[in-house]
Amino acid sequence: MLNLSKIQAITLDLDDTxxxxxPTIARAEVVLQDWLALHAPQTALFCAEPGMKQAIRAExxxxxxxxxHDLSFLRREAIRxxxxxxxxAPHLADAAFEVFFTERQNVKLYDGVPQALARLAARYPLVSLSNGNADVFRTEAGPYFQAAVSARTFGVAKPDVRIFHAAAAQLNLPAEAVLHLGDDAMTDVMGAMNAGMQAAWVNTQGHAWPHDSAQPLTVSHLADLCDHLLS
Structure with missing residues (x-):
């Protein structure tokens, strides 16, 4: 289902791929709440009210x-x-956000992912391509990546084709020479294909394919895709 002869590099989504x-966000929320309890106790009580944090974020x-496209900005402003x-004091928002953001990088890779990334990186240049605000270079996945493109810094989010083209430009390659891997059927798979890339669906959650178009190569774990690409 993939044209392996054309693939010269790989872009990868991060969260849920x-x-x-x-679980990462939940841990970061706890760390933030603990910090607020020490430095802004009235806000800690305010945020502990049922539904309050969700209502503020929605607003x-x-x-x-x-x-x-900038989840860091939205999170910081919700704290403010x-x-x-x-x-x-609203100026505490910057320090509070940094507490949250630091813990947000404390991700736990799926079992086998470090080994899969090592196998892929030995064959292909890897670039992270994410709508989230994780910094791949602050995670244990960082050593396997050559570059990162995020919606937060680029200014538009997947599935906008421009962000896929920006990732290909990081590699000095045309879009058709890049394979994108991600967990979201719309933002990752359809977005990449609309941008002229090949795509594979890393369906870690076991979702049904939601589109009328033919389902692309689908795996439940990155290691399974390694076996397909590197066999």
Whole structure:
């Protein structure tokens, strides 16, 4: 299903492709709440109210529709809004966000992913391509990557074809020479194919293929794709 002869490099999504994202976010939320309890106790109490954090985030997303590609900005502004409403100093938002962001990089790779990345990196240049705000070079996956492109820094998010073309440009390659791997059927798979790349679906969650188009090469783990690419 892939034309292996054309593939000269690989781009990879991060969250839910290389590691499960929600346990990471949950840990970062706990670390942030603990920090607020020490430095902004009124905000810690405010954020502990049921549904309050979700309501603040929804309001910030609505207020900043032009920043939806930048999850770091949205998170920082949600913290700032919480500080303001609780009566704590809003300038604490930057320090609070850094506490959250540092823990957000403390990801736990799926079993076998380091070995799979090592195999792929020995054959192909790898570039991370993410809508999230993880910094791959601050994770244990970092040594296997040559470059990173993120929606936050580029200014648009997948499935916009421009971000895929930007990743190919990092490699000095045309889009058709790049294979993209990711867990999201729309933003990763369809986005990459619309940009002229080949794509494979790393379906770690066991979802059904949601589109009318033919299902691409699908694996449940990155190691399975290594076997297909490197056999």
């Amino acid at each position: 290389l590691w499960p994202v929600w 910030i997303h609505q207020r900043h529709v032009d920043q939806h 809004e919480s500080l303001l409403r609780a009566g704590d």
